[in-house]
Amino acid sequence: MHTNPTRRSQTAKEETGGEDTVSRRPYHQIVARLKKNMPRYLMLGPALLLAALLIVFPVAYAVYLSVSDWSPTGVKDTFVGLSNFERLLQDGLFWNALRVTLTLYFVSLIVETVLGTYLAFLLNREVPGNKIFRALILIPSITAPVAISMMWLLLYDPTLGMANYLLRLAGFTGLEWLGDPGLVVYSLAIVDIWEWTPFMGLIILAGLKDLPADPLEAADIDGATPLQKLWHVYLPLLRPIILVAILLRSVDLLRFFDTIYVMTQGGPVNASTTLNIFAYRQGFQYFDLSYASTAMLALLVVVAIIASCIMILRRRFSYEV
Amino acid sequence: MRVKYPSIIIGVVLAGSMILTGCGGESSPSGSITVLAQHHPWTTAIEPYIPEFEEETGIDVDLQSFSEEQARDKSLVTLQSRSSEFDVFMSLKSREGLLYAQSGFYEPLDEYVDDPELAPESYRFEDFQASPLEGERVEGQLVGLPIIVEGPVIFYRKDLFGEYDIAPPEDIFELVDAARQIQENTGGDVYGVAIRGLNTALPYTFGPFFHNMGIEWLAEDGSPNFDTPESAEAIDLYATLAREYGPPGVVSNSFTQSSALFAQGRAGMEIDSSNELQSVIDPESSSVIDDVGVMPIPPGPGGNHPTVLQWGISTSAFSENKDAAWEFMKWATSPEMQLNLAFDGIASPRASTWEDSEFRETLDEPVKEEWADTLNFVQEEGNPEVAPPGEDQPRIREIVGNAIDNVILGETTAEEAAEEIQRELGNLSGSE
Numbered sequence: 001m002h003t004n005p006t007r008r009s010q011t012a013k014e015e016t017g018g019e020d021t022v023s024r025r026p027y028h029q030i031v032a033r034l035k036k037n038m039p040r041y042l043m044l045g046p047a048l049l050l051a052a053l054l055i056v057f058p059v060a061y062a063v064y065l066s067v068s069d070w071s072p073t074g075v076k077d078t079f080v081g082l083s084n085f086e087r088l089l090q091d092g093l094f095w096n097a098l099r100v101t102l103t104l105y106f107v108s109l110i111v112e113t114v115l116g117t118y119l120a121f122l123l124n125r126e127v128p129g130n131k132i133f134r135a136l137i138l139i140p141s142i143t144a145p146v147a148i149s150m151m152w153l154l155l156y157d158p159t160l161g162m163a164n165y166l167l168r169l170a171g172f173t174g175l176e177w178l179g180d181p182g183l184v185v186y187s188l189a190i191v192d193i194w195e196w197t198p199f200m201g202l203i204i205l206a207g208l209k210d211l212p213a214d215p216l217e218a219a220d221i222d223g224a225t226p227l228q229k230l231w232h233v234y235l236p237l238l239r240p241i242i243l244v245a246i247l248l249r250s251v252d253l254l255r256f257f258d259t260i261y262v263m264t265q266g267g268p269v270n271a272s273t274t275l276n277i278f279a280y281r282q283g284f285q286y287f288d289l290s291y292a293s294t295a296m297l298a299l300l301v302v303v304a305i306i307a308s309c310i311m312i313l314r315r316r317f318s319y320e321v
Numbered sequence: 322m323r324v325k326y327p328s329i330i331i332g333v334v335l336a337g338s339m340i341l342t343g344c345g346g347e348s349s350p351s352g353s354i355t356v357l358a359q360h361h362p363w364t365t366a367i368e369p370y371i372p373e374f375e376e377e378t379g380i381d382v383d384l385q386s387f388s389e390e391q392a393r394d395k396s397l398v399t400l401q402s403r404s405s406e407f408d409v410f411m412s413l414k415s416r417e418g419l420l421y422a423q424s425g426f427y428e429p430l431d432e433y434v435d436d437p438e439l440a441p442e443s444y445r446f447e448d449f450q451a452s453p454l455e456g457e458r459v460e461g462q463l464v465g466l467p468i469i470v471e472g473p474v475i476f477y478r479k480d481l482f483g484e485y486d487i488a489p490p491e492d493i494f495e496l497v498d499a500a501r502q503i504q505e506n507t508g509g510d511v512y513g514v515a516i517r518g519l520n521t522a523l524p525y526t527f528g529p530f531f532h533n534m535g536i537e538w539l540a541e542d543g544s545p546n547f548d549t550p551e552s553a554e555a556i557d558l559y560a561t562l563a564r565e566y567g568p569p570g571v572v573s574n575s576f577t578q579s580s581a582l583f584a585q586g587r588a589g590m591e592i593d594s595s596n597e598l599q600s601v602i603d604p605e606s607s608s609v610i611d612d613v614g615v616m617p618i619p620p621g622p623g624g625n626h627p628t629v630l631q632w633g634i635s636t637s638a639f640s641e642n643k644d645a646a647w648e649f650m651k652w653a654t655s656p657e658m659q660l661n662l663a664f665d666g667i668a669s670p671r672a673s674t675w676e677d678s679e680f681r682e683t684l685d686e687p688v689k690e691e692w693a694d695t696l697n698f699v700q701e702e703g704n705p706e707v708a709p710p711g712e713d714q715p716r717i718r719e720i721v722g723n724a725i726d727n728v729i730l731g732e733t734t735a736e737e738a739a740e741e742i743q744r745e746l747g748n749l750s751g752s753e
Contacts, residue, residue: 157578158569159512159587179518179570181730267520268572268730269723284394285715287420 059300065293084294094295096270097278101302103185104274105253108192113246115193116200117238123205134205137198145195149262152191153178156263178264181271188272191259196252200245207241208234236317243314250310254303275299350644353381356634357399357410359392362596363469363632364411366665367653374652380645393417400426400637408640409649411468414633415707416714418459423712427464428636433647434463445656445673453631453670456705465633466654467670469662472629472699473526473618474692476583476591476601478503480612481511493533493558493621496590500566503589513566515579515588516559518729520722521715522575524708526592527725528628530555535623538709543750545709547743551623557735560728572726576600584609592618594630595668595696602688615691617698629703631670668696709746720745 034041066085069078088094123134140148155162156177164174177187211234219233235242257276260266266273266281273281275295283292358364364386371382385407387395392411399406400421412421421427434440453467482489482499485506490496500513517526531538534551546552563571568582576593580600583591584607591601595615602610617627634653636646652658659669663680674680675697684690708718724738724745733741 157581159582160585174569176570178573264573265519265521267723267726268518269520269726269732281715281719286713287397 062293062297065290066297068290070290071287080290084291087291088294088298093270093273093278094275094298097273097275097295098298098302100185100270100272101254101256101274101276101299104189104192104256105250105306107186107189108196108253109246109249111189111193112197112200112249113242115197116245117204117235117242119197119201120204120208123201124208134202138202140195141199143195145258146262148191148195149259152259153263156187179268181268184264184268184272188256188260188263191263192253192256195259196249200249203245203248204238204242207238211237239317240314243310243317247307247310247314250306251303254299254306275302350648351379352642352645353383354408354640354642354645354649355383355385355406356649357392357396357407358384358386359389359411360386361389361411361469361632362665363662363667366662366667367658370658370661374649378645378648378652380648382649396426400424400639403639405637405639405641407637408642408646409634409636412465412633412635413630414456414459414465415630415705418464419710420712420714422459422462422464425638427459428638428640428643428646430463430466430636430650439647440651443655444651445671448656448671448673450670450672450700452629452700452703452705453633456629456631457633465635466650467631467633468654468659468667470629470631470668470670470696470700471594471596472627472696472703473529473592474595474627474695474699475616475618476593476597477614477616478511478586478589478609478612479614480609481507481589482614489616490619493530493619495619497558497561497566500562500590504566507589511586512568512582512588514562514590514592515574515582516563516567516571516592517575517579518563518567518572518726519575520572520726521718523722523725524718525594525628525630527555527559527721528704528707529618529626530559530621532626532628532704533618533621533623535621538706545743545746547739547746549739552742553735553739556725556728556738560725560735560738563729564731567729572729581606595692595699598688598692599666613688615688615695617695625702626704627699627702628707629699629705630707631705670700711746711750713749716749717746720749 067079067081069080119137123130123137154160158164158174158176158179161177163177167174175183178184215233215237216229219229224232255276256274257280260272260274260277261280264272266277276299279292279295279299282295283289364384368384371384374380375382386392396407396410396412397417401424412418412427434446440446449467450470453470457463457465457467477489481487481503485502487499487502488495490499496514502513503511504513517523531552534555536546536549536551536555538546540546568574568578568588576597579588579591579593580597582588584601584603586608591597598615601607601613604610607613617625619625634650636643636650640646656671656673659667659671660674660677660680663669663674663677664683669675675693681693684693708714708721711717721742724733724742727733728735728738
């Protein structure tokens with residue numbers, strides 16, 4: 001099932017060997033090759049240029065800001081080296097923001113993945129009206145996040161909100177959903193789970209519909225129980241698509257901003273300050289764009305690490321299938 | 322990085338437009354001006370009058386209005402690139418005043434108001450009330466003209482005070498008694514007081530507690546005044562009110578939540594901006610409209626020093642049409658216009674408005690009259706420093722708000738909070 005290591009290294013050898021040959025070719029051969037490939041480069045050109053403008057330039061500008069001393073009256077002509085990074089690593093608020101970001105990320109992602117998978121199986125059943133239901137459950141994901149946040153703000157109100165009303169009706173005491181520093185991250189995770197589980201469900205549903213019939217039939221013939229089928233057939237087969245869904249959610253979750261901005265502004269006392277909120281505050285409230293850029297570069301690193309992990313997992317599992 | 326990208330484009334575009342507009346001709350009180358405003362009751366109220374100004378002066382006015390945060394971001398980016406994109410802009414001096422003034426964004430106005438030709442007698446500059454006008458001065462220089470005033474006041478339930486025979490608090494410590502009696506007598510159904518807990522919003526209502534202890538935000542040597550026993554006492558009083566007699570989740574509350582609670586009859590008192598009058602007597606959302614009373618925050622051992630907050634309009638230092646901009650400023654803040662706006666509910670920074678008999682007649686209900694008297698008191702006695710002064714207002718307010726929130730949450734004591742604020746404010750001014 002695993003890839004053959006010998007085959008892989010052979011391919012790698014061939015590739016580098018190929019490059020060596022190119023570099024040894026006479027000049028006119030390179031020109032001829034360039035000419036031959038010209039249409040390709042021309043067609044790729046605009047896309048590459050656009051990518052450079054949209055991705056490379058902002059990142060490069062952020063890097064530039066992070067090593068200079070920016071003030072509202074313009075960048076002072078000072079190169080400050082890595083002092084912003086040093087300050088970031090010593091900043092307790094930054095580490096707190098990183099912790100909040102990762103807590104929110106893992107809690108939301110795990111629940112969304114489990115519920116999303118469950119939802120996909122539910123939606124896969126052929127019952128009357130399930131197409132309408134599929135369209136309806138997407139409503140949270142396509143509604144403006146600000147509107148959703150305002151709605152949840154009302155639901156979470158400890159005195160006048162529906163959430164505590166229901167809790168009291170069931171005989172529990174009300175909670176301070178957004179006012180309790182220990183609870184606020186989970187309250188925000190609930191909002192995100194409510195908003196994005198259907199989206200996960202629909203992606204996984206698409207994968208479920210494309211599954212090959214043979215392994216399932218084989219499992220049936222072998223007399224597998226539904227649970228065994230789920231664990232040994234469905235989930236391994238669905239793994240690549242679940243990982244795609246996780247990747248898509250991960251990037252969004254790590255940049256979690258609008259809901260928090262509307263609902264808690266990072267409070268109480270920084271208990272819900274994610275990296276994005278932290279950087280926003282530094283940049284647009286304290287007017288310290290250099291430090292904000294530094295924090296955002298740190299977020300970029302976090303996103304890159306997590307995305308790479310998911311990609312690696314995905315590659316491993318797709319070989320296994 | 323994502324958030325920064327648009328600002329780069331705006332910067333480039335503005336820089337370009339600056340070069341182009343730089344080719345414009347000699348300025349005179351004609352032509353056209355652009356006014357950058359916030360979505361604010363003042364903007365809504367003055368907009369219908371603008372055609373009159375255009376007709377009178379021949380100056381075209383392009384009024385651009387954005388949400389508060391957006392307008393602030395836009396003004397910062399525009400002024401930072403020294404663009405003349407707008408000529409007059411709404412600005413909250415207690416927040417960005419020092420930063421903008423030190424960056425040279427405001428056109429100084431002293432010369433204008435001192436010039437009898439530019440500010441004739443009919444403009445009645447001396448008619449502005451002291452506190453809001455003082456609030457438009459930064460480091461001694463007049464950088465704006467006030468357009469609307471507000472301040473923290475107490476809205477209270479007259480029916481509950483009457484029914485349970487609660488004496489109106491005569492000093493700031495009696496607030497606790499009143500709040501306790503309300504809560505106890507109603508069996509906890511009605512909270513004693515709806516008060517701000519949201520960190521950045523908190524200093525506005527905390528200010529009077531601090532000042533009424535007899536201390537200023539800063540000591541005479543310019544260092545913060547949080548190392549005094551009075552400051553810990555003020556924090557303790559505020560936090561006790563919020564924790565013991567405030568609504569659950571009070572640390573995330575600002576005026577929206579407080580007014581909702583008060584309007585729904587769930588709070589016996591609300592300490593918030595005078596602007597909240599409209600919310601608590603709005604028949605559509607309020608169930609207590611007939612029982613609302615308004616009073617100032619009571620005095621403390623150091624007297625009574627309410628916070629007064631004024632919005633102002635300023636001329637951009639980079640305006641290419643400053644004469645026309647001044648004409649607009651003068652017209653918008655004239656005694657006549659302030660009176661017109663007062664009929665639309667805009668609290669005027671001019672004494673003459675409040676004395677106007679026609680205006681007094683519109684205060685036909687006791688609650689409106691009490692509101693007007695309270696606001697008048699706020700304007701006369703008010704301290705325009707909403708939070709400890711300093712360039713970095715958002716951070717300063719966060720430091721103060723977070724420390725007090727920790728006391729409300731029971732994580733620290735008032736003394737520890739005062740120490741923390743003193744230390745962090747000190748660090749802040751040290752690093753600038």
